[in-house]
Amino acid sequence: MREIELTAVTVEFPGRVALRDLSVRLDQQRIAVIGANGSGKSTFARTLNGLVTPTSGEVRVHGVDAVRHARQLRRRVGFVFSNPDTQIIMPTVAEDVAFSLRGRGLSRAEIRERVADALARVGLTEYAEAPAHTLSGGQKQLLALCAVLIGEPSLVVADEPTAYLDAANSRRIARFLLDEMPQQLVLATHDLRLAARCEVALRFEDGRLVDHGDPGPVIARYERDQDQ
Numbered sequence: 001m002r003e004i005e006l007t008a009v010t011v012e013f014p015g016r017v018a019l020r021d022l023s024v025r026l027d028q029q030r031i032a033v034i035g036a037n038g039s040g041k042s043t044f045a046r047t048l049n050g051l052v053t054p055t056s057g058e059v060r061v062h063g064v065d066a067v068r069h070a071r072q073l074r075r076r077v078g079f080v081f082s083n084p085d086t087q088i089i090m091p092t093v094a095e096d097v098a099f100s101l102r103g104r105g106l107s108r109a110e111i112r113e114r115v116a117d118a119l120a121r122v123g124l125t126e127y128a129e130a131p132a133h134t135l136s137g138g139q140k141q142l143l144a145l146c147a148v149l150i151g152e153p154s155l156v157v158a159d160e161p162t163a164y165l166d167a168a169n170s171r172r173i174a175r176f177l178l179d180e181m182p183q184q185l186v187l188a189t190h191d192l193r194l195a196a197r198c199e200v201a202l203r204f205e206d207g208r209l210v211d212h213g214d215p216g217p218v219i220a221r222y223e224r225d226q227d228q
């Protein structure tokens, strides 16, 4: 089951309504979220793994109630932030990935094996023993992704994952997220070329879902409105 379902979700912060009465059902593999600064993209993304709790309404992700079972949800939903430095915790690349497996009752040998597999998947094997801070921006974002994927989430939510990257690194991360990763993806982005590669796009404006559907037409209407 890979259905994401929000019913009448409102998120209020002091003095600000960030999401207004949002109801939507999504089962596509690649889901783009677009809209101007402050339109509610990150808030929407964060409700999907319980980082933000709705003021009212219901969020269900792959059958799990995001409010009642927030801890269970966090195991299933991996979150990738814009700045990989905020996600890298441990000194070396391999240690950082292994850190995500803590508390799972695995033996050292199992952890080593899983870490090696995960690093190979994102092409970082040769950097396993390198200090994480010596990686390039794109490699750091791959490491952050790797640390998320090793927890075997069924959904990956990425909030502007290419914002800090140059063109080559952005392409690499985009290729991984959009073409290689088996997990369902929710991608909040200002990069409309990435959004165009998804199966569905949601457009937010002032906390409201104002358009959604096939990315081509949704993006065209967004660009037209921005030009006016």
Ligand SMILES: Nc1ncnc2c1ncn2[C@@H]1O[C@H](COP(=O)(O)OP(=O)(O)OP(=O)(O)O)[C@@H](O)[C@H]1O
Residues within 6 Å of the ligand: 013, 014, 016, 017, 018, 035, 036, 037, 038, 039, 040, 041, 042, 043, 044
């Ligand atoms: N923790 C918070 N406390 C108070 N206000 C918040 C909080 N998080 C978001 N907001 C406000 O809610 C609104 C929506 O913010 P959100 O971060 O969801 O927008 P966004 O579309 O992701 O923007 P951007 O493209 O700039 O990242 C904004 O007005 C923002 O200031």
